[in-house]
Amino acid sequence: MAALAETSMGVVREVLGDSVVDEVDEPIVSYIANVLADQDFDFGPPDGHGIFHALGDLLIDARCVYDRDHCVEVCTKLCEKLGSHGIVKPKAAVRSLATPLRMNAGMEEQVAPKKPENIFDAPLLSSRDKAKLERNKRKEDRQREAQYQMHVAEMEALRAGMPPVYVNHSNVGGTTIRDIHMENFSVTVGGRDLIQDVTLTLAFGRHYGLVGRNGTGKTSLLRAMAQHAIDGIPKNCQILHVEQEVTGDDTTALQCVLNADVERVQLMQEEAQLGQLLKDLEYEAESKQRVDKSKGDVDKDSISKRLEEIYKRLEFIDADAAEARAASILAGLSFTPEMQCKNTKSFSGGWRMRIALARALFIEPDLLLLDEPTNHLDLHAVLWLETYLLKWPKTFIVVSHAREFLNTVVTDVLHLHGKKLHAYKGDYDTFERTREEHLKNQMKAFETNEKARGHMQAFIDKFRYNAKRASLVQSRIKALERMEHVDAVVSDPDYKFEFPTPDDRPGPPIISFSDASFGYPGGPILFKNLNFGIDLDSRIAMVGSNGIGKSTILKLISGDLQPTSGTVFRSPKVRMAVFSQHHVDGLDLTVNPLLYMMRCFPGVPEQKLRSHLGSFGVTGNLALQSMYTLSGGQKSRVAFAKITFKKPHIILLDEPSNHLDLDAVEALIQGLLIFQGGVLMVSHDEHLITGSVDELWAVTDGKVAPFPGTFKEYKKMLTT
Ligand SMILES: Nc1ncnc2c1ncn2[C@@H]1O[C@H](COP(=O)(O)OP(=O)(O)OP(=O)(O)O)[C@@H](O)[C@H]1O
Numbered sequence: 220m221a222a223l224a225e226t227s228m229g230v231v232r233e234v235l236g237d238s239v240v241d242e243v244d245e246p247i248v249s250y251i252a253n254v255l256a257d258q259d260f261d262f263g264p265p266d267g268h269g270i271f272h273a274l275g276d277l278l279i280d281a282r283c284v285y286d287r288d289h290c291v292e293v294c295t296k297l298c299e300k301l302g303s304h305g306i307v308k309p310k311a312a313v314r315s316l317a318t319p320l321r322m323n324a325g326m327e328e329q330v331a332p333k334k335p336e337n338i339f340d341a342p343l344l345s346s347r348d349k350a351k352l353e354r355n356k357r358k359e360d361r362q363r364e365a366q367y368q369m370h371v372a373e374m375e376a377l378r379a380g381m382p383p384v385y386v387n388h389s390n391v392g393g394t395t396i397r398d399i400h401m402e403n404f405s406v407t408v409g410g411r412d413l414i415q416d417v418t419l420t421l422a423f424g425r426h427y428g429l430v431g432r433n434g435t436g437k438t439s440l441l442r443a444m445a446q447h448a449i450d451g452i453p454k455n456c457q458i459l460h461v462e463q464e465v466t467g468d469d470t471t472a473l474q475c476v477l478n479a480d481v482e483r484v485q486l487m488q489e490e491a492q493l494g495q496l497l498k499d500l501e502y503e504a505e506s507k508q509r510v511d512k513s514k515g516d517v518d519k520d521s522i523s524k525r526l527e528e529i530y531k532r533l534e535f536i537d538a539d540a541a542e543a544r545a546a547s548i549l550a551g552l553s554f555t556p557e558m559q560c561k562n563t564k565s566f567s568g569g570w571r572m573r574i575a576l577a578r579a580l581f582i583e584p585d586l587l588l589l590d591e592p593t594n595h596l597d598l599h600a601v602l603w604l605e606t607y608l609l610k611w612p613k614t615f616i617v618v619s620h621a622r623e624f625l626n627t628v629v630t631d632v633l634h635l636h637g638k639k640l641h642a643y644k645g646d647y648d649t650f651e652r653t654r655e656e657h658l659k660n661q662m663k664a665f666e667t668n669e670k671a672r673g674h675m676q677a678f679i680d681k682f683r684y685n686a687k688r689a690s691l692v693q694s695r696i697k698a699l700e701r702m703e704h705v706d707a708v709v710s711d712p713d714y715k716f717e718f719p720t721p722d723d724r725p726g727p728p729i730i731s732f733s734d735a736s737f738g739y740p741g742g743p744i745l746f747k748n749l750n751f752g753i754d755l756d757s758r759i760a761m762v763g764s765n766g767i768g769k770s771t772i773l774k775l776i777s778g779d780l781q782p783t784s785g786t787v788f789r790s791p792k793v794r795m796a797v798f799s800q801h802h803v804d805g806l807d808l809t810v811n812p813l814l815y816m817m818r819c820f821p822g823v824p825e826q827k828l829r830s831h832l833g834s835f836g837v838t839g840n841l842a843l844q845s846m847y848t849l850s851g852g853q854k855s856r857v858a859f860a861k862i863t864f865k866k867p868h869i870i871l872l873d874e875p876s877n878h879l880d881l882d883a884v885e886a887l888i889q890g891l892l893i894f895q896g897g898v899l900m901v902s903h904d905e906h907l908i909t910g911s912v913d914e915l916w917a918v919t920d921g922k923v924a925p926f927p928g929t930f931k932e933y934k935k936m937l938t939t
């Protein structure tokens with residue numbers, strides 16, 4: 220045993236390098252060597268997986284390796300080297316016995332000999348080692364936090380450096396910016412090429428839908444355009460990317476929108492100042508006082524002249540109509556007149572995002588860039604926005620995963636795929652059909668091309684050394700060289716959303732509301748005498764306008780809130796998972812998805828967590844990337860993985876398709892269909908609702924009631 224441990228120590232030293240070993244505490248290295256020398260140690264497959272599984276974290280924490288990738292490399296090497304020293308033992312195959320073996324055969328009725336005390340039974344890490352590991356962990360946390368803060372500062376600096384975009388009245392009567400031609404550009408983020416050598420022309424007045432899988436680089440492209448970081452964008456082109464909510468302060472929502480017309484605000488301020496000055500002068504003249512020295516030789520005539528200019532300009536820019544226009548945009552986005560007069564700081568993030576959208580619509584820039592605008596809106600507002608954008612006189616690009624919305628508002632689709640942008644004319648459905656047709660044709664062309672190449676190559680190979688056919692062979696070689704190359708169809712990997720089936724199935728009742736009423740402290744009663752039940756077969760979508768109380772009902776169901784009167788019964792055996800925007804926004808951005816899951820579920824083997832993340836498409840390197848670098852859809856998947864790990868019986872979903880790409884929504888629908896439990900969602904995604912639930916509940920003032928019709932019919936009811 221001692222010899223094995225010595226050999227093992229030698230191998231560890233060799234693989235890690237003496238300098239590393241010297242820096243790491245002696246007991247840690249000898250612990251590693253001893254574990255590997257243990258005869259019962261399970262090395263697993265020859266790729267070092269067993270070592271990584273057992274010692275990976277320790278190697279990383281003790282700083283024996285730089286990072287996880289290096290750790291995998293080191294484990295593989297250790298396994299190889301230990302194998303060449305005969306330490307890695309092949310696992311004995313399980314054999315079936317020819318005759319039954321009696322466990323007590325040959326045993327005497329006597330006390331079993333005492334097992335000699337094994338060195339490994341003693342605590343292997345001293346408290347000093349443990350403290351050192353803890354210190355290292357804390358140091359790593361601090362480093363991660365610092366990296367994240369650096370990223371936040373960089374993003375803030377980028378935003379601050381963005382050209383300001385305000386209402387531009389010099390464009391009245393038509394913009395000077397027409398088509399935008401961007402030649403041969405690339406977009407790179409964190410050293411990774413997201414878009415490579417692409418040429419794109421945006422024709423004036425066209426409405427583009429930018430689609431593509433989560434994480435392909437849509438947001439990054441819009442950011443690069445807004446920063447004017449792409450050649451070909453005219454300097455004077457006003458590009459507005461609606462990405463950030465407005466800051467919360469004492470300005471009212473209405474004023475915040477109106478402030479985007481800087482010229483109007485300045486003219487009005489000047490008008491007020493000059494008007495006051497004029498009044499003062501008149502007063503002084505009346506009281507026959509000498510003009511105050513501090514007012515200098517301000518001349519009444521010149522003030523009146525300037526005021527006249529101001530009135531003319533205000534008239535020209537239609538300043539009187541601005542307030543009504545701003546108010547109607549806000550109203551379209553569900554702001555009541557009272558809400559329009561409230562300070563921006565009193566609104567939640569979602570509502571402040573809506574103010575940002577209202578501002579952008581009010582500004583009407585040369586190129587408007589919208590990133591998933593429907594995510595924060597209720598159905599009413601979405602329908603209003605559709606109508607508004609249909610009449611949009613300029614160019615816009617909208618990133619959206621909402622099929623119906625895209626079908627209504629876009630004239631063209633830009634598909635980001637394989638680092639290239641492909642432009643299609645028509646709405647989303649047309650794009651899907653055309654792309655399918657293209658792919659079919661490409662597949663056919665590829666097969667025909669491959670066949671023809673095969674034939675020619677076979678002829679060349681057969682007659683290469685045949686003098687009589689030399690000229691024929693030459694001409695085939697040339698023809699083969701000239702032959703156009705057809706790319707094979709690269710399909711996207713299939714997505715799967717796997718909601719694990721719970722091992723048990725508690726009997727009814729699962730959740731039941733009996734005369735339950737609720738109101739927030741100090742607020743009005745939101746719901747009165749609710750009576751309904753949810754069981755493991757429920758498939759329900761809840762619809763209703765913003766602020767009506769849908770999320771509150773989810774909280775009453777999950778137990779986060781208690782009814783103010785009546786009861787909400789919850790079976791004690793039922794496990795519930797809640798997916799809310801809070802779960803996406805509340806992720807710890809400093810860690811990677813795997814580490815996040817390890818912290819949420821301590822003690823669960825890493826492989827199990829990895830495979831669960833994988834079932835939501837968080838695979839490979841993505842699971843090891845800091846979460847602040849993930850795209851919206853990628854973060855959403857991490858949140859899904861987290862909430863479903865404990866195999867819930869009931870899943871409560873608040874706008875689950877926000878951020879998910881269209882293939883992922885399809886996968887979500889399939890996953891929910893297969894899921895063996897109850898589902899209740901809040902959503903206004905027609906495709907998701909129609910595909911995955913069979914009941915629609917409408918939430919109206921103080922009530923929740925089944926809607927007797929389809930989602931289409933509900934939508935129609937809202938518009939009539
Ligand atoms: N530092 C980094 N290292 C590696 N990859 C990075 C880094 N920063 C960002 N990325 C990757 O770059 C991509 C940027 O995604 P972006 O947000 O532009 O995608 P998207 O198409 O808008 O996605 P979604 O549809 O989910 O919103 C993501 O795949 C992200 O993982």
Ligand SMILES: Nc1ncnc2c1ncn2[C@@H]1O[C@H](COP(=O)(O)OP(=O)(O)OP(=O)(O)O)[C@@H](O)[C@H]1O
Nearest residue numbers: 597739742745763764765766767768769770771772
């Ligand atoms: N913690 C709270 N304290 C006081 N009032 C609250 C609280 N949370 C929500 N409300 C109020 O209760 C009402 C219902 O809110 P809730 O978030 O349930 O509505 P919702 O229908 O889910 O809205 P949305 O579609 O915007 O998510 C709103 O008027 C909201 O302002």
